[in-house]
């Protein structure tokens with residue numbers, strides 16, 4: 001295995017200074033929300049400016065640490081005193097907000113409906129609330145849409161955007177295009193045609209007769225009403241979705257891919273990397289999160305474990321002669337062998353992790369490994385510590401990428 005190398009903190013600083021938007025993406029549960037918050041805190045502390053982290057459904061303790069109370073698109077500032085309590089004098093300002101799906105959908109409807117009356121009708125439609133909140137792919141779109149809006153407002157120097165826990169991380173990248181497709185889809189056409197013409201197509205008549213009996217004509221009417229109203233927003237939605245897509249491709253935007261080095265998230269991260277490059281989206285930073293300590297793969301640790309295992313009997317005798325306990329030497333010897341064996345197993349996992357990290361770290365900006373931090377990273381001090389690791393600060397013991 002080749003010697004470990006550190007990423008150059010200046011490279012990350014350069015990257016962050018050149019960007020206005022960082023989109024954290026990756027598989028479910030790998031640490032996107034935590035990493036986005038840690039990076040935003042690190043930038044606010046070191047580079048200055050106004051930095052906003054837009055989180056999606058943060059764990060309760062993290063939300064508390066960021067001062068996020070309940071839902072709402074409103075941003076809150078993390079007071080300088082909180083940084084100071086964590087031993088840091090920040091150069092800039094850190095803000096946090098939580099993505100509020102309901103509020104964001106309603107704002108979109110108000111913006112794109114042709115008039116206030118139509119907007120009111122859509123918002124009051126019984127299906128609207130259900131569909132807009134449960135439409136899981138809508139979550140991806142809303143996250144990107146909200147990002148666009150915040151960027152347009154221009155109140156922040158850097159936006160770090162967390163993304164929803166998606167079953168398929170790739171969905172996020174195609175969310176704006178899918179929204180455009182939806183408006184030209186046959187599904188939408190089909191849903192609205194019968195009502196529009198008031199003449200039920202003969203071929204579909206049996207279906208409507210059954211649907212009418214099972215669902216009731218009121219529900220069918222609500223469905224048709226909703227989609228007809230929804231179509232009135234077509235132009236605005238399509239234009240907006242393509243503006244969102246342009247922002248994702250803008251030179252001022254970069255992606256932060258977060259992954260753990262376990263087999264499944266690792267494979268998904270490789271796919272995500274390929275998908276970003278295929279779509280010409282810039283991947284500036286890869287964070288391998290919750291990795292095992294690099295000391296596990298040191299050749300000398302391996303030799304020590306082998307020696308421990310080979311000398312288990314002698315060691316056990318020595319310990320019992322020294323009166324280390326009442327335990328018989330054979331029990332102690334077995335425990336020593338188990339410990340050495342477990343170490344070797346961990347070492348094997350750590351070796352696989354570093355191979356995967358090497359595979360993942362080719363052909364993009366900066367790769368950082370963040371060790372598993374026992375206890376959750378759920379207060380500002382923990383976030384700043386993780387941020388320091390991401391930054392590659394000396395003394396914060398970043399786990400370095402092998403090259």
Ligand SMILES: Nc1ncnc2c1ncn2[C@@H]1O[C@H](COP(=O)(O)OP(=O)(O)OP(=O)(O)O)[C@@H](O)[C@H]1O
Pocket residue numbers: 027028029030031032033034035059163164165166289290370371372373374375376377378
């Ligand atoms: N380096 C770390 N060390 C220890 N725990 C961590 C680390 N990074 C994240 N965690 C913990 O892992 C859990 C998942 O993290 P997080 O919520 O950030 O993941 P996520 O990718 O945003 O998940 P989701 O896809 O559900 O949104 C949290 O409990 C968090 O505190």
Ligand SMILES: [Mg+2]
Pocket residue numbers: 032033034056057058162163164165
């Ligand atoms: Mg999350």
